[in-house]
Amino acid sequence: MSNDVAWQVIRNNSAFIRRQRGIQKAFSREPLNLKGINSPNYNGLTNAKAIGVTLAEDNKSVVVTVKKSGKKNLPAKSLIKTTIKRGGARGIIKSVQGLVKGRNARFAKLAARRASQLLRSVQRSAKIAKKSSA
Structure with missing residues (x-):
């Protein structure tokens, strides 16, 4: 599966996603995510060089x-x-x-x-x- 397809699958539904009231951006608690932002650039599950x-x-x-x-x-x-x-x-x-x-x-x-x-x-x-x- 390509990185783009994997991102489309997990972008809204993942055990690592954390949302806060009043903040539009979702955060991520993945071990391979350096910034903690739920985006395809920093996602450790889909990127090949995480x-x-x-x-x-x-x-x-x-x-x-x-x-x-x-x-x-x-x-x-x-x-x-x-x-x-x-x-x-x-x-x-x-x-x-x-x-x-x-x-x-x-x-x-x-x-x-x-x-x-x-x-x-x-x-x-x-x-x-x-x-x-x-």
């Missing part, structure tokens, strides 16, 4: 998931996961941008921005936990 950035379990490193374009019919083998633990947040962001640039240059800045957001959210929660314990 990229996802998530936090690792230790909350200090980032996992970059890249979809292989040739393994469309084998979903379990179509994803490559790479954990980046390079020193500090800036090193991780730089590594994410370099890794993604080699695969899909269009999403390099988006992936770096997503990694930055995730790392910042962990730092904020750590600060809040320190304040509440003191």
Whole structure:
């Protein structure tokens, strides 16, 4: 099935779609959607070159998931996961941008921005936990 046909099937009905009252645009919680917008450009289910950035379990490193374009019919083998633990947040962001640039240059800045957001959210929660314990 082509990407366009798959998008026509899932654009209005998907388990990942999130709608909010008063907002026309629908959001998406797909693991391979960098922006979180329900659109064919950022959809991780239909695009052949989808990229996802998530936090690792230790909350200090980032996992970059890249979809292989040739393994469309084998979903379990179509994803490559790479954990980046390079020193500090800036090193991780730089590594994410370099890794993604080699695969899909269009999403390099988006992936770096997503990694930055995730790392910042962990730092904020750590600060809040320190304040509440003191």
